[in-house]
Amino acid sequence: MVRFDNEISSSSFSSSSSISGRKYDVFLSFRGEDTRKNFTDHLCSALKREGIVTFRDDENLEVGEAIAPELFKAIQESWSSIIVFSETYASSRWCLEELSEIIKQKNERGHKVFPIFYDVDPSELRGQKGKVEEAFAKHGEKFKEEAVRWRTVLTEVANMTGWHLNNRHESELVRDIVKKISTKLRQTFSSAPKST
Known part of the structure; x- marks a missing residue:
């Protein structure tokens, strides 16, 4: 059955985007082949x-x-980013470039960052071991300079608190994430001055 009651909440959140001067509330960063058709x-x-x-x-x-x-413009026009770290996220240089821009926006403009560790341990990202180490080996000499920046931003995000899939049901994790983002948006923009 189609629900139409979400149209009401949609108008309340679209005002949050206009108050913040941002086009999007959330930019989703993910490895397409890992999670595009399921979790993401x-x-x-x-x-x-x-x-x-x-x-x-x-x-x-x-x-x-x-x-x-x-893509960079969409990140710059977003209030926050949700990063879905999956097993082969670091093997995509596109994902790593997105991540670099996300962290740049976080550090320069207060962009909010919400990591999800989807069947990957943050310690693998911090220590760049396992699949992450394999990914950087494949990037090889061709992206040597970029790899220094990519390693730095991976470590920074891995040190943030985030959601872990572990043995949870995906639907339960999705509910928790949406609730948290919704609450953060309300807290951030409920006290913002209304434009006249």
């Missing part, structure tokens, strides 16, 4: 049902193509 899809749908304006890139970026400028 369910999370994105749940955020939108709650009226949280969400950007998700559904284009497939091919090797050799430049990072789409609109």
